[in-house]
Amino acid sequence: MGEVYIVEAVRTPVGRRGGGLAAVHPADLGAHVLTALMERTGVDPAAVEDVVFGCLDTVGPQAGDIARTSWLAAGLPEEVPGVTVDRQCGSSQQAVHFAAQAVLSGTQDLVVAGGVQNMSMIPIAFASRQAAEPLGLAQGPFAGSAGWRARYGDQPVDQFHGAELIAERWGITRRDQEEYALRSHQRAVRALDQGRFARETVAYGELAADEGPRRDTTLEKMAALAPVVPGGSITAACSSQISDGAAALLIAGERAVREHGLTPRARIHHLSVRGGDPIRMLSAPIPATAHALAKTGMTIDAMDLIEINEAFAPVVLAWLKETGADPDRVNVNGGAIALGHPLGATGVRLMTTLLHELERGGGRFGLQTMCEGGGQANVTIIERL
Numbered sequence: 345m346g347e348v349y350i351v352e353a354v355r356t357p358v359g360r361r362g363g364g365l366a367a368v369h370p371a372d373l374g375a376h377v378l379t380a381l382m383e384r385t386g387v388d389p390a391a392v393e394d395v396v397f398g399c400l401d402t403v404g405p406q407a408g409d410i411a412r413t414s415w416l417a418a419g420l421p422e423e424v425p426g427v428t429v430d431r432q433c434g435s436s437q438q439a440v441h442f443a444a445q446a447v448l449s450g451t452q453d454l455v456v457a458g459g460v461q462n463m464s465m466i467p468i469a470f471a472s473r474q475a476a477e478p479l480g481l482a483q484g485p486f487a488g489s490a491g492w493r494a495r496y497g498d499q500p501v502d503q504f505h506g507a508e509l510i511a512e513r514w515g516i517t518r519r520d521q522e523e524y525a526l527r528s529h530q531r532a533v534r535a536l537d538q539g540r541f542a543r544e545t546v547a548y549g550e551l552a553a554d555e556g557p558r559r560d561t562t563l564e565k566m567a568a569l570a571p572v573v574p575g576g577s578i579t580a581a582c583s584s585q586i587s588d589g590a591a592a593l594l595i596a597g598e599r600a601v602r603e604h605g606l607t608p609r610a611r612i613h614h615l616s617v618r619g620g621d622p623i624r625m626l627s628a629p630i631p632a633t634a635h636a637l638a639k640t641g642m643t644i645d646a647m648d649l650i651e652i653n654e655a656f657a658p659v660v661l662a663w664l665k666e667t668g669a670d671p672d673r674v675n676v677n678g679g680a681i682a683l684g685h686p687l688g689a690t691g692v693r694l695m696t697t698l699l700h701e702l703e704r705g706g707g708r709f710g711l712q713t714m715c716e717g718g719g720q721a722n723v724t725i726i727e728r729l
Contacts (some may be wrong), residue, residue, distance in 0.1 A: 347611055349608030350595060350610040351593075351596050351642075352381055352384050353592075355693050356548050356551075358554045358588070358686060360555035361463060365551060366464035369462075370405050370460050371405065371413040371482060374397060374411070374413070374418075374458065378414055379420075381458075382418075385606065387454070392424050392425065393424070393453065394417045394425055394456070395411045395425070396440075396443050396455060397410055397458050398434075398460075398692070399459060399461060400471070400687045401471040402430070402533060406461075410428050412428075431716055432716040432718065433655060435688045436591065436689055436690065436692040437692070439447070440457040440695060441724070443681045445482070447600075452597075453597045454595070454596050454597070454600040455595045455596075456593070457692060458592030459686075459689035460591075461589065461687045462546045462588045464588050465586055468586065472485050496622070503626065505573070507578065507624075507626035507659065508576045508578055510659060511576075511578070517577065518577040518579070518654060520657070521656075522563055524657045525561075525581050525582045526563055526566070528679050528682040529617065532677060532679075534677075535678060538710075541554065541700075543700055553661050556683050557683065558682070583681065584653070584654055585681070585684040585685060586609065587686040588686050589693065592692060595612075596608065601693070606614040609699060609728070613725040614727060617632065617640060619720045619721075620721070626719075627662060627663075628715055628720050629715055629721040630662065632722070633713055634667075642709075646709055647709050647710060648707025649705070649707050650675070650703055651695070653713075653714030654679030654680040655714070662677070663713075677701060694712050698710045699726065
């Protein structure tokens with residue numbers, strides 16, 4: 345089996361809900377990063393064998409296979425196909441896995457992996473609720489399933505409920521969460537001010553930088569917010585931001601690197617995905633990380649940098665407790681609490697940031713993981729070259 349490489353990684357700025365990307369058609373967001381990817385690599389777009397994109401709530405302008413639509417909206421060759429993946433929040437990380445697996449199998453040599461989401465335009469969970477209302481099916485994807493009810497009863501399947509369960513199970517207080525959230529904003533602001541995102545970000549129109557980080561947030565402001573669930577500990581301040589954006593990677597095998605004169609920037613060392621409790625839902629990165637480390641024979645201390653999606657502060661804090669990872673190596677430029685979480689794009693956004701920060705700091709190995717609906721988590725380990 346040959347090697348699989350990341351050649352280039354780009355993203356749009358992450359737009360705040362109602363912000364600078366809110367009115368942009370999702371296909372145009374996707375097209376923007378695809379155009380930049382082709383320009384930066386100089387590869388013949390006709391040599392790309394597939395475009396794999398993550399996207400959720402694929403209705404309206406995100407319907408109809410947004411991977412394919414984005415490629416065509418970019419004016420790129422019609423003979424190149426595209427396919428859209430939904431593994432919930434990990435959709436575009438899974439797109440990377442599918443692209444890498446195609447290369448490792450020898451069936452393809454050059455694949456684009458990416459993701460896009462406009463949450464301002466199409467609200468979260470729209471496909472499972474509002475879009476289902478005319479059909480009388482607005483109770484969500486689990487209601488009415490005899491098999492689901494026999495196994496899980498009527499327990500709520502809800503991210504906020506899952507986050508509260510994690511906070512309770514791992515003894516994470518509201519103050520713990522708020523201190524973590526503040527640190528995320530501080531790190532993101534520092535990264536912006538130091539230009540750490542400059543190389544990875546492709547401005548869209550007048551929007552050149554991420555809109556989410558709050559310079560003026562404080563623990564006192566966070567403490568004044570009401571919890572999302574009455575009596576709970578999770579507030580908006582400790583949750584990922586609703587956002588808009590797109591990101592894309594060029595994945596290549598050894599033959600493509602040789603034939604197209606490409607310079608790989610990282611090698612994909614490991615990829616896997618595991619499942620866990622779908623009711624607690626958001627704790628799956630814990631067993632998924634253990635599984636990945638066991639398969640590779642590596643330790644968490646071997647990871648120079650780690651990106652774990654900040655869906656909610658307890659997700660990261662529980663993961664830190666279980667893995668023993670050094671917090672100073674985790675989400676060093678902030679995470680989704682500060683930078684935002686455009687669902688279908690976040691996986692590749694995280695990997696783009698991970699690659700660029702490994703290069704900036706001279707690290708070798710980076711690990712990425714994120715919680716996903718249904719109690720799942722992908723893990724990718726990359727090696728900077």
